[in-house]
Amino acid sequence: MGRADLVRVAGHRIRLDAMRAHPERYGRLAATAKTIDGHAYCLCRPEPLRLVIRHRLDRYFLARWPGEGPLHDPSCPFHQPDxxxxxxxxxxxxxxxxxxxxxxxxxxxxxxxxxxxxxxxxxxxxxxxxxxxxxxxxxxxxxxxxxxxxxxxxxxxxxxxxxxxxxxxxxxxxxxxxxxxxxxxxxxxxxxxxxxxxxxxxxxxxxxxxxxxxxxxxxxxxxxxxxxxxxxxxxxxxxxxxxxxxxxxxxxxxxxxxxxxxxxxxxxxxxxxxxxxxxxxxxxxxxxxxxxxxxxxxxxxxxxTGTGYIPCDSSHELVMADALRHADRAFLKPVRYDHVSLVLPDFVLTDTDIATVIEVWGLDSEEYLRRKAIKIAEYERSGTQLIGWCPEDPLPNLAVSTTPFSDSRKSHGP
Ligand SMILES: [Zn+2]
Known part of the structure; x- marks a missing residue:
């Protein structure tokens, strides 16, 4: 299992936050890696993923390899959503x-x-x-x-x-x-x-x-x-x-x-x-x-949200995001950018082996019901687990036994 906070630079395993906090200490190593290997590696997955080494204002720093963001572990700083x-x-x-x-x-x-x-x-x-x-x-x-x-x-x-x-x-x-x-x-x-x-x-x-x-x-x-x-x-x-x-x-x-x-x-x-x-x-x-x-x-x-600044589309989503946070869940809130009518899940759990989405069912407008039908059909087609919540009902049970991944995060000290 990989580690979402470790990188390899010129053969050395380094904590990413240490490199970000003290780039001057790792300058020589990064320069060597850039010249000899051409890149560094992220160790969030068992199979290392390439990282771009950039040089700016006398500092070296690492960035995700173009197009490889979705390959990183969801908890990795270089991860990009699907x-x-x-x-x-x-x-x-x-x-x-x-x-x-x-x-x-x-x-x-x-x-x-x-x-x-x-x-x-x-x-x-x-x-x-x-x-x-x-x-x-x-x-x-x-x-x-x-x-x-x-x-x-x-x-x-x-x-x-x-x-x-x-x-x-x-x-x-x-x-x-x-x-x-x-x-x-x-x-x-x-x-x-x-x-x-x-x-x-x-x-x-x-x-x-x-x-x-x-x-x-x-x-x-x-x-x-x-x-x-x-x-x-x-x-x-x-x-x-x-x-x-x-x-x-x-x-x-x-x-x-x-x-x-x-x-x-x-x-x-x-x-x-x-x-x-x-x-x-x-x-x-x-x-x-x-x-x-x-x-x-x-x-x-x-x-x-008030805690964590997690984007939400409605006050009901605020309630759900806070409930997920209190249940110690890892999750993603997909954002639409300028495409306000794009159909995306309300939340996606990132600590499960089976793809699991959370939907906060709300309005009963025609447009909303159309989107709801699209979502449900798509989840059934793709075998995605759906946890739905109608805000007039009590919140569903969001706590699950911790996955091997979150256990491993907690067991690793600095
Ligand atoms: Zn990574």
Whole structure:
């Protein structure tokens, strides 16, 4: 049985988290492996899997081999979900491309434009910019789901500790290899850093500097992205102000934009979501106002659990995700990206030998019943075990005897 936290670099077995925390200690080894072997190995499976060795800013680091993500163990940091379990697979091949040097994403909004037309005005409905499969560009929701999925934040393993600090670090680590419409993603995306007493002043300065970089010539609009947890929406004279966790500066949006946000992402703003301690993570496309404020041109909002920031599509899914977490289950929440009508399982258990999905049956609309019928037929065809839950019923028993895999995780010390 492999180990999901061990890699082999130039013949040496190394803990991946040690290499990530202290890349300087492993530089020589990584350089040797890159020159002699051309790659490193992940040891999460009995059969080692190749890893790309990248060199950036005098640091070496490891990345998954293009196309081999689904081969890694579900608990491995290099694992990517099966194409059948992600909205990413529904884009055209050119929308998100993994290469040995990184990932390139074609974003559907211009980051620079020479007209005064706002981005949100160009899109009639937020979230409704889905054109089914084969979409050639990635929208804001798609990009938000990409960030979450690529950092494996839509998965959960028992014993995991995850807070905004680990999320910002995980995403920050990964976006360095990523280009968005030809621009380095880390230059156009500001992930709000965790607020800690020692870094507060520097964080604020970094935010101001990021917004200030959007100052351009009079006839040009520059845009960039901010990722943060939306904690409050307050009315202002001109619309609304968005308050983000860990950030003393607010983002400002027009009333019509906020109305569209409420229509497109209603479940994230529902009272039931608050009752079940749901959080709202937002990816904001911002511009700089003449007075230097960050104004929102467009946004995508994702409802997540209060603990673990696991994406959920409804308050009932929040209840199920929390129940799975309390039952010490390892699971995946498939995310749709921009393909909001894509049929995906609500949750997939990743600690079972038999493929097992969890469905939270909800609405009884015609569209919903159609999707439910598709899902049930597909699970029967593929021999997938289905645990269904109607929210008016008590929760099903989610605890099972631990699998050999989770036993082995627990028995390995550092
Ligand atoms: Zn692996």
């Amino acid at each position: 194409p059948a379990l992600t909205g990413r697979a529904a884009y055209a091949d050119t929308a998100i491309v993994d290469t040995p040097t990184g990932t390139t994403i074609r974003f559907d909004a211009p980051l620079t434009s020479s007209t005064a037309a706002s981005v949100s005005g160009a899109q009639d409905e937020l979230g409704a910019t889905t054109s089914g499969s084969g979409r050639r560009t990635v929208g804001l929701l798609g990009l938000l789901h990409y960030l979450w999925e690529d950092a494996r934040l839509n998965t959960w393993n028992p014993g995991k500790r995850r807070d905004w600090g680990t999320i910002a670090a995980d995403i920050g680590d990964r976006i360095h290899d990523c280009a968005l419409s030809g621009r380095p993603l880390h230059q156009v995306l500001h992930v709000i850093p965790p607020d800690r007493p020692g870094t507060r002043v520097a964080n604020l300065a970094a935010f101001d500097e990021f917004v200030d970089r959007l100052r351009g010539p009079r006839d040009q609009i520059r845009r960039a992205l901010v990722l943060g947890e939306l904690t409050a929406v307050t009315a202002t004279r001109y619309g609304v102000a968005y308050t983000l966790a860990h950030c003393p500066k607010r983002l400002f949006a027009s009333a019509p934009l906020h109305e569209r946000v409420l229509r497109s992402y209603g479940s994230a703003f529902s009272r039931a979501a608050s009752t079940h301690a749901g959080r709202r993570v937002g990816l904001f496309l911002i511009e700089r106002s003449p007075k230097g404020y960050a104004t929102v041109a467009d946004t995508a909002i994702m409802l997540t």
